[in-house]
Amino acid sequence: MSLFTRKESLPIPPKDAERYTTVCQYCSAGCGYNVYVWPVGRNGSAKNNAFGIDLSMQSPMLSGHSYTETMHNVITRKNGISYNLAIVPAKESRINKGNYSVRGGTNAIAAWSDTGYTKKRLKQPLLKKGDSFAAISWTDAVEIIATLTKASIDRYGADSIAMKFYDHGSSGLGFEDNWAAGKLFLSGIRTNHLSIHNRPAYNSEVWGTRERGMHELNYDVDDARLADTVVLWGANAYEAATILYTEHIMPNLQGASMDEKKSAFDTGEPAAEGRLIVIDPRKNASVTVAQAIAGGRVLHIRPNLGTDWILANAIARIAWENGWYDKAFLEKRTDMKTFEEYKAKSLQLAKPLNDLLAEAEKITGVSRKEMEQAAEWIAKPKSGGFRARTLTIYEKGIIWNMKNYDQVAAIAQLSVLTANIGRPGTGCGREGGHQEGYVRPPAPTPGSIYAGGPPKNVDKFLTGGGGKIYWVGATDPYLSTPNSQFFRKVLKKRSATLLDHIDHGGVPSDPKELVARVLDAFEKTDGLFMVVQDIYMTQTGNDAMLILPAAGWGEAADTSINCHSRLLRIYDKFMDAPGEALPDWKILSMVGMKLRELYTAAGNKEMADRFSDMDWKSDEEVFLAGSREFGDNRVPETEEAKLSPECYKGVTHQILRKLGNTGIQTPVRVDPSTGKLVGTKRRYKYSFATTDGRFRWYGTDPWSGYPPEVAKYVGNPKYPYWFTTGRSQLVWQTMYHDRYLPEKYFALPLPYIEVHPEDAAHLGIRGGDMVEVFNEEGSSIALVYVNDACKPGLVFGIMYHAKGSMNHLTSSYTDPKTTMPWYKGTKVGIRPYHGTPDEAIRTTSLLPNNNFS
Amino acid sequence: MSPLNRREFLQTSSASLALAVLGLSGKADGAAANKYPSIRIGNIRDLKTGEPVQFNYPDKSSPCNVVMLNGNAVGGIGPFSNVVAFSALCPHMGCPVNYSNGRFVCGCHYSMFDAAKNGQTYQGLASQWLAQVSLRLDKASGNIYAEGIEGLVYGRIGNLNIS
Numbered sequence A: 001m002s003l004f005t006r007k008e009s010l011p012i013p014p015k016d017a018e019r020y021t022t023v024c025q026y027c028s029a030g031c032g033y034n035v036y037v038w039p040v041g042r043n044g045s046a047k048n049n050a051f052g053i054d055l056s057m058q059s060p061m062l063s064g065h066s067y068t069e070t071m072h073n074v075i076t077r078k079n080g081i082s083y084n085l086a087i088v089p090a091k092e093s094r095i096n097k098g099n100y101s102v103r104g105g106t107n108a109i110a111a112w113s114d115t116g117y118t119k120k121r122l123k124q125p126l127l128k129k130g131d132s133f134a135a136i137s138w139t140d141a142v143e144i145i146a147t148l149t150k151a152s153i154d155r156y157g158a159d160s161i162a163m164k165f166y167d168h169g170s171s172g173l174g175f176e177d178n179w180a181a182g183k184l185f186l187s188g189i190r191t192n193h194l195s196i197h198n199r200p201a202y203n204s205e206v207w208g209t210r211e212r213g214m215h216e217l218n219y220d221v222d223d224a225r226l227a228d229t230v231v232l233w234g235a236n237a238y239e240a241a242t243i244l245y246t247e248h249i250m251p252n253l254q255g256a257s258m259d260e261k262k263s264a265f266d267t268g269e270p271a272a273e274g275r276l277i278v279i280d281p282r283k284n285a286s287v288t289v290a291q292a293i294a295g296g297r298v299l300h301i302r303p304n305l306g307t308d309w310i311l312a313n314a315i316a317r318i319a320w321e322n323g324w325y326d327k328a329f330l331e332k333r334t335d336m337k338t339f340e341e342y343k344a345k346s347l348q349l350a351k352p353l354n355d356l357l358a359e360a361e362k363i364t365g366v367s368r369k370e371m372e373q374a375a376e377w378i379a380k381p382k383s384g385g386f387r388a389r390t391l392t393i394y395e396k397g398i399i400w401n402m403k404n405y406d407q408v409a410a411i412a413q414l415s416v417l418t419a420n421i422g423r424p425g426t427g428c429g430r431e432g433g434h435q436e437g438y439v440r441p442p443a444p445t446p447g448s449i450y451a452g453g454p455p456k457n458v459d460k461f462l463t464g465g466g467g468k469i470y471w472v473g474a475t476d477p478y479l480s481t482p483n484s485q486f487f488r489k490v491l492k493k494r495s496a497t498l499l500d501h502i503d504h505g506g507v508p509s510d511p512k513e514l515v516a517r518v519l520d521a522f523e524k525t526d527g528l529f530m531v532v533q534d535i536y537m538t539q540t541g542n543d544a545m546l547i548l549p550a551a552g553w554g555e556a557a558d559t560s561i562n563c564h565s566r567l568l569r570i571y572d573k574f575m576d577a578p579g580e581a582l583p584d585w586k587i588l589s590m591v592g593m594k595l596r597e598l599y600t601a602a603g604n605k606e607m608a609d610r611f612s613d614m615d616w617k618s619d620e621e622v623f624l625a626g627s628r629e630f631g632d633n634r635v636p637e638t639e640e641a642k643l644s645p646e647c648y649k650g651v652t653h654q655i656l657r658k659l660g661n662t663g664i665q666t667p668v669r670v671d672p673s674t675g676k677l678v679g680t681k682r683r684y685k686y687s688f689a690t691t692d693g694r695f696r697w698y699g700t701d702p703w704s705g706y707p708p709e710v711a712k713y714v715g716n717p718k719y720p721y722w723f724t725t726g727r728s729q730l731v732w733q734t735m736y737h738d739r740y741l742p743e744k745y746f747a748l749p750l751p752y753i754e755v756h757p758e759d760a761a762h763l764g765i766r767g768g769d770m771v772e773v774f775n776e777e778g779s780s781i782a783l784v785y786v787n788d789a790c791k792p793g794l795v796f797g798i799m800y801h802a803k804g805s806m807n808h809l810t811s812s813y814t815d816p817k818t819t820m821p822w823y824k825g826t827k828v829g830i831r832p833y834h835g836t837p838d839e840a841i842r843t844t845s846l847l848p849n850n851n852f853s
Numbered sequence B: 001m002s003p004l005n006r007r008e009f010l011q012t013s014s015a016s017l018a019l020a021v022l023g024l025s026g027k028a029d030g031a032a033a034n035k036y037p038s039i040r041i042g043n044i045r046d047l048k049t050g051e052p053v054q055f056n057y058p059d060k061s062s063p064c065n066v067v068m069l070n071g072n073a074v075g076g077i078g079p080f081s082n083v084v085a086f087s088a089l090c091p092h093m094g095c096p097v098n099y100s101n102g103r104f105v106c107g108c109h110y111s112m113f114d115a116a117k118n119g120q121t122y123q124g125l126a127s128q129w130l131a132q133v134s135l136r137l138d139k140a141s142g143n144i145y146a147e148g149i150e151g152l153v154y155g156r157i158g159n160l161n162i163s
């Protein structure tokens, strides 16, 4: 009867079960979890167990202890013995307090199990042989890559090697893997054709704030409970950073954090139930949940796509006109020379207020009244003259907007103008996607066009025929890169060209013979040698010559920080990786060491030296090697702004194991008076991260319409709908795990779009129908859900899904200042598609996911 | 998990909450160890579309809802396969769920479960779907019997392992 086999009881961990602490492998919230491992058959009892809870009783609601069907699995270690694995939310974590989301609740069933859902993990290095792959040894795989890399550097220069790797933490990655990737690609190979997992270049997503002297992770999760007003700007926290919303923003709206406010605020300062401003074209669940809780204290503003920086500047101008800023703060903490530029270009003080606001209304589609309301909530001092406390959290709606640099800068500057930084209940930063864990040698491009940039667009380099080797780590660009249909088409062809050239009488297994043929192909064709390093086979991987199996979360000890507190914790190893899979740092280390050996043998000491210091023996060794990049951190609290935001110098895996779910907040300092390691709760209380400690202002560009890549659709009746993309609450990224979990693939069986009822009626489609979404970039087939999240004329699509990508439709535009794509805005046509997805409709819910009433 | 959450519940969903609280100390009545009891939970002729009726199953501390939906449902019984029953405890953290418009909504963190689609979480925080009660219809009398549960009732190590 049930769509899949359900569990009706769970094994109990005995008192002596192995225990580990970890952090959720998924989103930026970074919820704490406890892990229990014990041999199958050696269960504890209801009264005597590792949870320390009497399990013979029905547990009350909100007890903080949850152990559900998705929190248990059976795993097999390399010793051949089967173990029970329980991964439950940590009540003692101040991030989640026992709470968890629909994604993190599956940490256990997503673990590799040869009897469970996740059998399909990659277990051996694979070499493409015609139509299929054959297993090869690590020795051969490493020799093939290293030899080809050396030959490409020697013959065509280091820039002939392109890479696309993560820069984030969690997902089984962390400081360890990031340091290893940095050593190999940035210190060793030194190619300029670097790109980060979710974008075509090696850039910060937020240079617009970093170049002001304000790193994007500057607030603490407590600030979401302390703020008078929380602003979610292009950040759908309920669905994308769920616990930030439900454990911290929601209680603030409900008035449950009043006591905390009273003790954190200044004497006599008014404290009230929180307010929420959501700035998002969609009436998504972050809006409607808040409205269900506190309708009158929720402001939803829906700007036209791409216009947010004009809105931010207009709100700032209203605050300025009303004197809702702190002159002393501006003069003491910010650079008054560049402030003139900000006043002229962003606040446009030369333009009468009425003209400026009328213009802003026209561009953004937001009414003056809403702008005034927002300005008041963000900036108006409270009674008694106390400064407002506003926490502004932005994410991909801003980062992946048109004009990335100006969007981020405008929001950062609005916060600093109104002094909403460095105090309890304030801050201005990212919501985050993944967690973080970045430590690498300096990147070749230090910043935007204002600071040595922009970085190279690697997608354009590859689709233009450039490069010989493309090494992809833990990402699937066929789904995730902008304009992906074109990208896929060209890379498929270039890979096939290479394969065709080397496949005469079959693809040789002998590494030397193989390398010789590949080098011949490099000489005579535009063939591309793709290497994919991942935990599962990917769509990109299908076209790769070489697949490298990586260890996942829980299969090696990793360290990362979350985004809402920069909380550094250990994500401990509690199980073995499948087959011969290895941690990323180990794979990168083997290739680096082989390159060193090859260059040494060739008598090239200079090149050999570039690959030195990569022979790490343990995960902790890589962690410690990375920490040396941070420089001296013996500084007093007043100089925390001088520290690298993720600095963890002095911390060891052992220390983190002791700290468990408590962790320590980066930047970590050695306190000069006590000599002890101390974390940083909240940043920029004393100064900003510039040479003189003052915030650097920037005058944003005026509105100049849409870029040609999108402007070409405006007014064309073939493409009547604006199109934006985003995530679903239910699944993580490309669904690399979720595609195998029935709770997820039955609920979200196909790539989908959400359409307003009026548009659906006009198109003659209903929920559960299939459509083709198309424009001149490409097309995607999608299942239709009907709801009122989008206004008529705007359509939303899941950014990508195991079975397809909406990035076929996104343009190749990137911000010329940063090379950041505009994933979130283009125009499309829609036509009904014939054929009914019977199976999908039988399982998926067609009920609107933004209606809670 | 703020105290206010709990207070709000008392206001917004007092009926189902009371049921859950009453049941806390309940001893399994009729639940033989490791075997689901067959319990008559109502008559199909008494059910009105969209109006849930509460019952306890497999024991007093496990509140459930039976509801007649507008259309057919996974696991539905009756001539239109539209009568389904589910645990009333949210599989996220155990708060009571309330039925409206084809789904169960939890007031704690707003998980929503589609009653026609196996109690699936289509929005919200519950990684586990709502546990669905297996029903049998006695055609002659119209009596509905609960005879098992697919999925784990929140807050238990086993559906039948509560003392």
Ligand code: SF4
Binding pocket: A024, A025, A026, A027, A028, A029, A030, A031, A096, A100, A101, A102, A103, A104, A105, A241, A242, A243, A244
């Ligand atoms: S909110 Fe994020 S970190 Fe927390 S459990 Fe969910 S996916 Fe994991």
Ligand code: FES
Binding pocket: B090, B091, B092, B093, B094, B095, B106, B107, B108, B109, B110, B111, B124, B125, B126
């Ligand atoms: S208890 Fe959290 S959504 Fe129901």
